[in-house]
Amino acid sequence: MTEAIPAIELDGVVKEYLSHGETVQAVKGVSLAIGEGEFFSLLGPSGCGKTTTMRMIAGFEEPTKGVVKLHGQDVTDVPPNKRDINMVFQSYALFPHMNVWENVAFGLRRRKIAETEIKQRVGEILEIVDLTGREKRRPREMSGGQQQRVALARALVNRPRALLLDEPLGALDLKLRQLMQIELKRIQREVGITFVYVTHDQNEALTMSDRIAVMNDGLVEQLAGPREIYERPATKFVAGFIGTSNLLSGTVDSINGSAAVVRLGAEDRILVAGPSAAGETVDLTVRPEKITISTEQPEGELSVVRGTVNEVVYLGTYNSYAVGLADGAEIMVFQQNANDSSVTAERGDTVWLSWQPQHSYAL
Numbered sequence: 001m002t003e004a005i006p007a008i009e010l011d012g013v014v015k016e017y018l019s020h021g022e023t024v025q026a027v028k029g030v031s032l033a034i035g036e037g038e039f040f041s042l043l044g045p046s047g048c049g050k051t052t053t054m055r056m057i058a059g060f061e062e063p064t065k066g067v068v069k070l071h072g073q074d075v076t077d078v079p080p081n082k083r084d085i086n087m088v089f090q091s092y093a094l095f096p097h098m099n100v101w102e103n104v105a106f107g108l109r110r111r112k113i114a115e116t117e118i119k120q121r122v123g124e125i126l127e128i129v130d131l132t133g134r135e136k137r138r139p140r141e142m143s144g145g146q147q148q149r150v151a152l153a154r155a156l157v158n159r160p161r162a163l164l165l166d167e168p169l170g171a172l173d174l175k176l177r178q179l180m181q182i183e184l185k186r187i188q189r190e191v192g193i194t195f196v197y198v199t200h201d202q203n204e205a206l207t208m209s210d211r212i213a214v215m216n217d218g219l220v221e222q223l224a225g226p227r228e229i230y231e232r233p234a235t236k237f238v239a240g241f242i243g244t245s246n247l248l249s250g251t252v253d254s255i256n257g258s259a260a261v262v263r264l265g266a267e268d269r270i271l272v273a274g275p276s277a278a279g280e281t282v283d284l285t286v287r288p289e290k291i292t293i294s295t296e297q298p299e300g301e302l303s304v305v306r307g308t309v310n311e312v313v314y315l316g317t318y319n320s321y322a323v324g325l326a327d328g329a330e331i332m333v334f335q336q337n338a339n340d341s342s343v344t345a346e347r348g349d350t351v352w353l354s355w356q357p358q359h360s361y362a363l
């Protein structure tokens with residue numbers, strides 16, 4: 001079997017800018033491959049190099065080092081308009097004096113495509129983005145979400161092989177953004193085009209992506225599917241950036257079969273795979289929703305720590321507990337309110353927190 005050629009490849013890509021006489025490394029060496037038809041997100045905090053990485057894929061920036069390939073072809077020196085890629089921005093950049101139909105048809109008209117084909121393609125794409133019947137509207141007569149759909153239609157009507165989206169939902173309010181996330185995923189599935197999506201919003205990336213590259217300080221810290229990124233963050237940074245995570249630090253007390261026993265306080269026992277010798281210092285992570293809180297010491301092969309409840313907050317679908325441990329660390333616990341919304345413990349109570357060994361591991 002031959003390996004499928006990736007839609008987009010970055011190989012050792014570095015981007016340096018000269019700013020006030022100093023060299024700034026915006027991207028410090030990124031290598032990745034994006035599959036044909038994949039929904040791929042670049043996720044990270046402001047300034048981590050996401051936009052610069054995307055602009056190098058589009059051809060608006062030239063890498064200082066490294067190679068950009070599209071469908072196996074080296075395009076490092078190819079200008080943006082020759083790359084068969086389209087880009088959608090947060091500011092929709094629609095023509096205000098043109099109606100929806102004209103905005104979407106604009107690129108095709110400029111390329112002198114036959115009027116009958118334009119009619120068919122624009123009609124088809126407006127159907128996909130759910131704007132059929134709104135052809136005559138001007139941008140200012142539409143909501144933000146509708147304008148974003150027009151921008152999307154205008155890019156997709158060119159039938160690019162890949163679409164790059166830079167925080168396209170950033171201007172929308174939370175409710176509309178969540179609706180558009182589902183819409184975008186549906187549209188991408190329907191058109192089958194590779195989407196590369198830049199966002200600093202972890203929920204957005206987790207909701208839509210097939211795979212996510214989590215970036216920090218010009219580098220990719222982890223590249224994996226949403227579930228793996230969430231369940232098994234590879235680094236402290238990823239654990240802290242995605243969702244709420246408890247980061248603990250302890251010393252290996254003993255090795256017990258395949259697991260190390262880590263102690264924080266005298267009555268604590270955390271089982272983690274990875275460390276191989278007593279005395280090692282270990283950083284580990286456990287998600288708040290994986291932890292069970294109880295006022296009695298649990299039995300069984302579980303990780304168990306003892307603490308005192310510092311805070312209980314009722315949050316509708318779940319209760320949140322902040323529990324202080326003997327070593328001064330604080331652990332967050334989320335307890336679902338599926339059938340019973342009563343709290344297990346009150347502020348000041350001594351509690352035991354327990355979780356399955358596979359839900360925490362050494363970083």
Ligand SMILES: Nc1ncnc2c1ncn2[C@@H]1O[C@H](COP(=O)(O)OP(=O)(O)OP(=O)(O)O)[C@@H](O)[C@H]1O
Pocket residue numbers: 017018019024025026027044045046047048049050051052053200
């Ligand atoms: N033209 C430029 N000249 C100098 N420095 C730049 C230039 N463009 C970007 N940078 C710097 O490179 C780093 C990465 O910027 P980039 O815009 O790629 O980050 P980002 O992750 O997209 O951030 P944001 O989410 O805020 O857009 C930043 O420190 C930024 O200040």
